[in-house]
Amino acid sequence: QVQLHQSGPGLVKPSQTLSLTCVISGDSVSSNNAAWNWIRQSPSRGLEWLGTTYYRSKWYNDFAVSVKSRITINPDTSKNQFSLQLNSVTPEDTAVYYCVRGLAISGFDNWGQGTLVTVSS
Amino acid sequence: EIVLTQSPGTLSLSPGERATLSCRASQSVSSSYLAWYQQKPGQAPRLLIYGTSNRATGIPDRFSGSGSGTDFTLIISRLEPEDFAVYYCQQYGSSIFTFGPGTTVDI
Numbered sequence: 001q002v003q004l005h006q007s008g009p010g011l012v013k014p015s016q017t018l019s020l021t022c023v024i025s026g027d028s029v030s031s032n033n034a035a036w037n038w039i040r041q042s043p044s045r046g047l048e049w050l051g052t053t054y055y056r057s058k059w060y061n062d063f064a065v066s067v068k069s070r071i072t073i074n075p076d077t078s079k080n081q082f083s084l085q086l087n088s089v090t091p092e093d094t095a096v097y098y099c100v101r102g103l104a105i106s107g108f109d110n111w112g113q114g115t116l117v118t119v120s121s
Numbered sequence: 122e123i124v125l126t127q128s129p130g131t132l133s134l135s136p137g138e139r140a141t142l143s144c145r146a147s148q149s150v151s152s153s154y155l156a157w158y159q160q161k162p163g164q165a166p167r168l169l170i171y172g173t174s175n176r177a178t179g180i181p182d183r184f185s186g187s188g189s190g191t192d193f194t195l196i197i198s199r200l201e202p203e204d205f206a207v208y209y210c211q212q213y214g215s216s217i218f219t220f221g222p223g224t225t226v227d228i
Contacts, residue, residue, distance in 0.1 A: 037218075047166070047209060047220035062216050065122070098165055105172060107156035107213055111165035 002026035004099050004112040011118050012093075018086040018119070022099030022112055029075045029082055030055045035102040038073060038084045041114075042095035052102065053082055089119045123148055123212050125221035132226045140197040142224045144210035149190050154214030157186055157195045160223075161206045169208075170195065200226070 008020035020038070027034060035054035041047050051063035053073045063071050072085040086093060099112040124147040134140055144155070152173040158166035168177040170186035173193060183198040197204055205228055210221040 046222050047211075049218040049220070064217060102213065102218075105153065106175070106177070107154075107168055107171040107211065108158075108166075109168045109171075109177060111167075114165050 002101060002110045004101065004110055006097070006099050006112040006115050008097075008115055008117070010116055011120065012089055013121050014090055014119055015088055018084070018089050018093060018097075018117055020084045020097055020099070020115055020117070021081055022083070023079070023081045024101075025080075027101065029053075029080050030077055032056060033103060035104075036073075036075065036082045037100040037102050037108065039098045039100050039108075040093075040095035041098070044092075045095070048095075050084070050086075091119045093117070094119045122217050123150060123215055123219050125210055125212060125219055127208075127210060127221040127224045129224060130222075132224060133228070134200055134226065135228065136200050136202055138200050140195075140200055140204075140226055142195040142197075142208055142226075144188070144193040144195070144221050146191045146193075146212060150193075150212045151214040152189050154212055155186075155188065155193050156211045156213065157184075158209045158211065158220075159204075159206045160209065166209060197226070 003025045005023045012018045035052045037052040038050040070087045075082045096114045100108045101110040102108050126145050128143045155173045157170040160166040174186045185196050207223045209223045
């Protein structure tokens, strides 16, 4: 049974960096079948996919155009986790952030519990 | 980027009734990569349907999906009280994954 557990601060100041971590149990961040995603949800933007990291003999990343210049997603094989960093945040980045496992055929089948991140001074 | 639109925005029904939810894409989506999710207040979305018509693990058979190209449908054959929620479609066939804005099914 796959479980994803997120952690990170709930309040970030404007212009600073938002950092979240997602610990995986029941699967491996290095799986050749899964992709590890960050998705956020806000009333104004709905569900918004931010980016993914996955291993297929080597590591790959894909990012949404809207955040491509500000986002980093890193796997950590020693801790079986992956992380999100979003730089230069503004109040528009206020949202509930989810880490999510994706499978090529069967979509996003496992979600973390969600973290409300508020960008405010 | 493929844009997904959903209709109606809100569907007001009663338990036992049939719900028909629509998802339309701005360009063709491979049927293998269209999914539906259910979200209840305070919870993460839950995968219901993947590959247009395949129910995810543990999803009851009153949920069914169909469609192709740019038009997809989720049907809930007989609404149970726990089915009142928001439903999102999603395409995951391109390198940029997108979600629809959601349909609220309420009483």
